[in-house]
Amino acid sequence: MLGNPTTPTAFHVSTRGEYGMRLMVDLARHWGQGSISLHAVAQREDLPEAYLEQLVASLRKAGLVSGKRGAGGGYTLARDPAQITAGDVVRALEGPIEPQICTAEGDPVVNCIREQNCGTRAVWVKLQSTIAAALDGMTMAELAKSTSRERAHV
């Protein structure tokens, strides 16, 4: 694992987001097939199982997956793959989408305290809405589908 760059990059999503997204798409691909164990996911996606455990906890608390204990147990998407967006996943794993504190999602007037008319604020506001729109426009269903389609003709 650990495919992270040593050189700094802007807007880089951490392994939480990356692995978590892979996990969710994997679950979406197996939607309707009962509980899927993390062990299986870890093997298919070649990801550290113990670490996935940690990530899936966040996803469960966010109400995106539900777990079932014991032998034969595992995880399932909590609702239809078409009703879960990439934005949901990212927010569950990496927190709310806000380039700056003054652009907090939902809170329109958590503005910079000292400077009312900060010139740069326009940048971060635009960025926040753009990113959110992009991520909220993609569902697990779409991602799972495109993957298996590409896989079909390998």
Next chain:
Amino acid sequence: MLGNPTTPTAFHVSTRGEYGMRLMVDLARHWGQGSISLHAVAQREDLPEAYLEQLVASLRKAGLVSGKRGAGGGYTLARDPAQITAGDVVRALEGPIEPQICTAEGDPVVNCIREQNCGTRAVWVKLQSTIAAALDGMTMAELAKSTSRERAHV
């Protein structure tokens, strides 16, 4: 300083990007007025001067500002404010815009090694182009202008 959130947030831009953007907009606002010292910028924007020194070095190496030493010296935008985008500034300070390594700017085929048809890749590619487009669509001239306009009727 240090207005950063204690709770983790996705796509958060660091103080390098934030302070650097403020610095650039400030220089844009004083475009045509000769060299501006960091001391002056630091006071106006209420930012740590020694830290700005570090940031401006990156901006200079990226060819966005040029410095003049000695008494009466300071910094100037290296070209017209309308020819410098927010994307230029962010890239200079925080590195290339790439949510994942497999979505490196310019390099279209630095793909994931082990899995050719990664389902999640679509997410990061979309994200990269969306972010880049948003940032590259805003110039220092626009930001400097909108700020002073808002300031006018305070």
Next chain:
DNA sequence: ACAATTCCGAGTGAAGTGCTCGGAAATCCC
């Protein structure tokens, strides 16, 4: 000469990243 200023490199405490480990609790199969 002297003050102002950019340039440069090193250092530092706190936080975040990317994991591992040990163990408790639930559930199924025999």
Next chain:
DNA sequence: GGGATTTCCGAGCACTTCACTCGGAATTGT
């Protein structure tokens, strides 16, 4: 009921990044 399987939970740990500061050299205007 015993044992295997699996989710749940919290702690810990090496490494890197963040957000700075500090000291000093080089350059330039007065």
